Amino acid sequence: VAGRVLVVDDSASVRRLVRGALEPEGYCVLEAANGRAALAVLADTDVALVLVDVHMPEMDGFALLEALRADPRRRFVPVLVLSVDGDEHMKARGRAAGATGWLVKPFDPDRLRAAVRTVLRRPAA
Amino acid sequence: MGPRSARPDADGLGWKEVTISVGELHAAAEPTVIRTLLGSCVSVCLWDPAARIGGMNHFLLPRSPAPDAEGDVLRFGVHAMDRLIGAMMKLGAARPRLVAKVFGGAHVLALRASPESVPEQNIRFVRAFLREEGIPVAGEDLGGTHARHVRFETATGRVLVRRVSGAGALARLAVRERRAAATPPACGDVVLFEV
Numbered sequence: 001v002a003g004r005v006l007v008v009d010d011s012a013s014v015r016r017l018v019r020g021a022l023e024p025e026g027y028c029v030l031e032a033a034n035g036r037a038a039l040a041v042l043a044d045t046d047v048a049l050v051l052v053d054v055h056m057p058e059m060d061g062f063a064l065l066e067a068l069r070a071d072p073r074r075r076f077v078p079v080l081v082l083s084v085d086g087d088e089h090m091k092a093r094g095r096a097a098g099a100t101g102w103l104v105k106p107f108d109p110d111r112l113r114a115a116v117r118t119v120l121r122r123p124a125a
Numbered sequence: 126m127g128p129r130s131a132r133p134d135a136d137g138l139g140w141k142e143v144t145i146s147v148g149e150l151h152a153a154a155e156p157t158v159i160r161t162l163l164g165s166c167v168s169v170c171l172w173d174p175a176a177r178i179g180g181m182n183h184f185l186l187p188r189s190p191a192p193d194a195e196g197d198v199l200r201f202g203v204h205a206m207d208r209l210i211g212a213m214m215k216l217g218a219a220r221p222r223l224v225a226k227v228f229g230g231a232h233v234l235a236l237r238a239s240p241e242s243v244p245e246q247n248i249r250f251v252r253a254f255l256r257e258e259g260i261p262v263a264g265e266d267l268g269g270t271h272a273r274h275v276r277f278e279t280a281t282g283r284v285l286v287r288r289v290s291g292a293g294a295l296a297r298l299a300v301r302e303r304r305a306a307a308t309p310p311a312c313g314d315v316v317l318f319e320v
Contacts, residue, residue, distance in 0.1 A: 010220055011210070012257050013203045055214040057221065084204070084211045086313055095318045104313025106204035111315050118317060 004046070005116065006030045008038040008064065009053040009082070014105075018051060018082070021109035022116065035059025039067060042074060048120055054083040054090070062097050069098040078119045082107060140280065145183050147305040150205070152180030152212035156280035162289065163229035164272045164298045165244040166305075167251050170226040171209060171260070172282040173218035179279025180218075182209040186247050187306045201310055202250045206258075225255050226264040226284050228275050234299050243306060244268065272298055 005027045007018045012033075019029045030047065032038035034056040042050075050068070054061040061081055068074040078100040083090070086104035094102050100119055103112060141157040147166050151159050159181045161168055166185040172178070184205035186198045214220060230248040239245065248267050255262055264284065266273065272289040289295070 011203070011207055012259075013199075013254055014207055016257075017200055017203060055211045057214070057219060084208045091316060099318060101315065101317035103315045105207060106200050106310060106312055107315075108312035109200075111312065115315050115317060 003027045003048060004030065005049045005051060006032060006038060006041060006045075006047045007051045007082075008032045008035065008056070008061070009051075010034055010056040011053070014053070014082075017107075017109075018112070021107075021112050025113055025116075027116070035061065035064030035067070038064055042068075042077075047077065049116060050077055050079045051082050051116075052079055054081060054085060054094075062093065065094070065097040065099060080115060080119065082112075140278070145181060147183050147185055147302060148310065150180060150182035150209050150212060152178065152209065152216055152218075153279045154178045154216040156278070159277045159279065161275050162272065162294075162298060163275060164231055164233040164295065164302050165229070165247065166302055167227065167229040167247040167267075168275055169206065169209065169251060169255075170228070170275070170277040170282075170284055171213060171218075171223050172226075172263075172279070173213065173222045174224065174282055175222055176216075176218050177280055178213055178216050178218040179277060179282065180209050180213045181275075181277050182206070184247075185243065185302055185305050186250055187243075198246070199250070202247075202254065204310065206251075206254055223260050224263045224282070225260050226277075226282075227251055227255070227262060228266050228273055228284070228286060230267045231269050231271055231273065233270060233272050233295050 007015050009015050010033050015031045022029050032041050036059040052061040080101045081094045081099045082103045084105045091102045143151045144160045145151050161183045168181055168183045170181045182205050186202045230244040232244055266286050274287040274289050276285040
């Protein structure tokens with residue numbers, strides 16, 4: 001479970017890029033195309049970390065964050081937002097909603113890996 | 126396509142006009158004419174016909190310096206598309222309704238056509254991206270040797286393409302594109318709130 005990461009993004013291409021950045025580090029990457037699909041995955045799977053986009057159909061990143069923070073079982077799962085939005089207002093909103101961190105796309109794979117390692121408190125590979 | 130004088134002028138309709146250049150994008154929920162001039166670059170016009178929201182980007186993937194750097198090139202292309210889709214969804218567009226029209230990727234001036242050339246890489250990327258994302262392509266005008274002036278009406282989804290010749294304009298365009306290809310977009314920052 002320690003290495004299981006759920007990436008939630010409506011873009012299959014972005015999910016593939018995140019998978020490509022994290023799998024070589026030994027993480028097991030699960031995917032969901034929106035917040036609702038993510039909740040379905042999380043209903044029967046424990047993950048160490050959720051990486052989530054903001055703008056998604058059906059259920060966006062903020063709604064997913066709120067749902068996780070309201071769920072006693074998922075309240076403490078770290079959530080990193082991965083968004084094209086980099087303005088301070090959005091970051092503040094993410095922080096208030098319970099995000100653990102905010103990464104602005106396009107992401108540097110090394111910095112993504114470093115952020116994931118820090119959040120999971122894993123030593124550098 | 127046809128002579129511009131033969132159809133109602135955008136200005137006459139009171140539509141906003143926006144011109145974008147390489148690295149930029151524009152999305153609009155109000156009727157807007159988005160224009161751009163393309164050489165090797167590619168523009169994708171995305172349209173949500175139900176919401177009448179349209180957007181256009183204009184990007185040039187840098188040549189991959191080494192085979193193992195292809196991931197970088199891919200990342201910047203995905204980002205250019207991701208930004209456009211995100212901007213449209215922010216305005217209320219629905220991703221499953223999006224349709225695409227794709228333009229550019231020409232070998233202008235003395236640029237030699239080859240599978241590894243920048244225009245070919247750009248064309249391959251955009252086709253693969255739209256296929257992977259399940260966004261239907263309603264029209265395309267790609268490749269060739271002519272620069273293109275593209276005019277996209279976000280209210281109707283209609284796109285007019287005009288071939289551009291004229292050595293002066295093409296030379297200026299080529300310089301701009303070469304500069305853009307040499308400077309890929311910077312990666313975004315990372316903030317951890319509570320670790």
